[in-house]
Amino acid sequence: MGPKEAEAQINADVSTPAIRSLKQSMAANFAQLKPFYDRGAIGENNMGFVEPRDTGALNLKDKADLNRVVSQENGNRNALYNEIMKANKLGADSLPKIQRIFANSWRGKSQAGWWIQNDGGGWEKKR
Numbered sequence: 001m002g003p004k005e006a007e008a009q010i011n012a013d014v015s016t017p018a019i020r021s022l023k024q025s026m027a028a029n030f031a032q033l034k035p036f037y038d039r040g041a042i043g044e045n046n047m048g049f050v051e052p053r054d055t056g057a058l059n060l061k062d063k064a065d066l067n068r069v070v071s072q073e074n075g076n077r078n079a080l081y082n083e084i085m086k087a088n089k090l091g092a093d094s095l096p097k098i099q100r101i102f103a104n105s106w107r108g109k110s111q112a113g114w115w116i117q118n119d120g121g122g123w124e125k126k127r
Contacts, residue, residue, distance in 0.1 A: 036070075037110070080102075114126050
């Protein structure tokens, strides 16, 4: 079975109380993340996580805020991916597949001008 078939067997839309709670927390965090996306300070990487990009123009308080919200978001995303893996009754070997599914989703939902990392590892601004 190839990667596409394995990904097709993962129900990324599965819902449990833990998954709903994580998604609510992530939705609440978005207001804190958006200004950093807009400034180009963070982007969506190809493994389903938020990654700092150009933080040179940020002052110390903004850098601390960025690190805090990125850490919180990535913690939620990691927990979400693990909960989806458990809800689908899959082993740890499925985690990279789940991350790729969500990486594609996050990058697809990114606004024009935000940084996204392509599958090859290069960074580009979304058009």
